[in-house]
Amino acid sequence: MKDLELYLIPGRNIAKEFRDIYEKTYSMWKKVWIDTMTDEWSQKEGMIYSDEFTRQDEILTLFYKGDCVGCVFMKSADFHESCARDDSYFKVWNDLAIQKLIRKGKNILVCCNFTVAKQFRRTQDGIRWKDVLATMAVKRLEYSDFDAMTGTMRRSKGMHTTTLKVGAQMVQENVDYFICGINEPVDLVVFYRDSIQLNLSAEIEAMIDQTWQRVVALALPLYYQVERVEQGDNIIRMSG
Numbered sequence: 054m055k056d057l058e059l060y061l062i063p064g065r066n067i068a069k070e071f072r073d074i075y076e077k078t079y080s081m082w083k084k085v086w087i088d089t090m091t092d093e094w095s096q097k098e099g100m101i102y103s104d105e106f107t108r109q110d111e112i113l114t115l116f117y118k119g120d121c122v123g124c125v126f127m128k129s130a131d132f133h134e135s136c137a138r139d140d141s142y143f144k145v146w147n148d149l150a151i152q153k154l155i156r157k158g159k160n161i162l163v164c165c166n167f168t169v170a171k172q173f174r175r176t177q178d179g180i181r182w183k184d185v186l187a188t189m190a191v192k193r194l195e196y197s198d199f200d201a202m203t204g205t206m207r208r209s210k211g212m213h214t215t216t217l218k219v220g221a222q223m224v225q226e227n228v229d230y231f232i233c234g235i236n237e238p239v240d241l242v243v244f245y246r247d248s249i250q251l252n253l254s255a256e257i258e259a260m261i262d263q264t265w266q267r268v269v270a271l272a273l274p275l276y277y278q279v280e281r282v283e284q285g286d287n288i289i290r291m292s293g
Contacts, residue, residue, distance in 0.1 A: 132159035158200025
């Protein structure tokens with residue numbers, strides 16, 4: 054699908070030529086979560102602070118015909134360092150869950166803020182956009198040296214089943230997670246890089262593979278393992 058574009062961008066200090074991609078991604082993310090706060094969590098005046106966006110190591114953002122479909126935030130966590138365990142992301146991960154997460158290695162890719170624009174939440178032409186976005190995140194893990202990737206998935210949005218479809222393994226089900234005083238139960242899942250198995254149609258997988266081969270990655274701190282790379286001026290392009 055030629056109209057589908059994938060970018061891996063830093064959370065801050067974006068190159069000028071990609072500022073439009075950055076701004077569209079931020080605007081989409083901000084609107085979705087403000088709407089969630091006001092419509093679902095009964096906050097009269099939803100407020101989203103930009104540092105949740107800018108402090109990320111990397112943001113995976115997907116576009117279709119110039120519109121931002123959705124994005125996923127990513128950052129690294131090295132569990133050789135005690136501060137990784139104390140990161141606020143892991144506040145609902147108990148010690149047993151952490152042990153399951155790091156059982157194949159302590160170099161972890163933290164995946165959070167899975168966000169899909171409202172207009173892309175319905176199936177279109179047989180495409181479930183949240184499945185596509187989730188699979189792109191899994192591909193990001195595959196093209197890295199991380200041992201595993203996390204998921205703290207909202208059950209109310211069916212994200213726990215979406216992630217299992219694209220290769221996640223269950224760590225702990227139905228965990229209480231309080232946001233704005235509202236309990237939003239989540240499932241804790243893990244993706245192990247050495248044992249990812251997708252459960253998508255061959256047509257959708259082919260579309261995702263073709264899009265990934267055109268990904269543009271900008272000056273990112275996270276490490277790549279890619280066989281075919283063209284690099285210059287802080288821009289990495291995966292070639293097909």
